[in-house]
Amino acid sequence: MKSSANIPNRVVVKTFWVAKIFRSDKNQDMFIRPINVTKNGKRHAYWSLVESHRTERGPRQRVVAYLGKID
Numbered sequence: 001m002k003s004s005a006n007i008p009n010r011v012v013v014k015t016f017w018v019a020k021i022f023r024s025d026k027n028q029d030m031f032i033r034p035i036n037v038t039k040n041g042k043r044h045a046y047w048s049l050v051e052s053h054r055t056e057r058g059p060r061q062r063v064v065a066y067l068g069k070i071d
Contacts, residue, residue: 031049032067035047046066046068047067
């Protein structure tokens with residue numbers, strides 16, 4: 001049985017190259033967002049690819065793809 005202590009609260013990932021690759025001329029960027037969920041007392045960590053763009057009401061994010069679970 002895995003201990004939930006092995007899953008970090010936040011994982012710091014250098015994403016400069018990811019942001020650089022996905023950067024567009026439309027003032028939009030993409031980044032990887034961690035998602036932490038607790039089910040039945042166990043913590044699960046997932047990742048999603050998120051697109052950020054600016055609107056009149058401020059910055060907004062849209063999930064482009066769910067990348068999966070950290071095992």
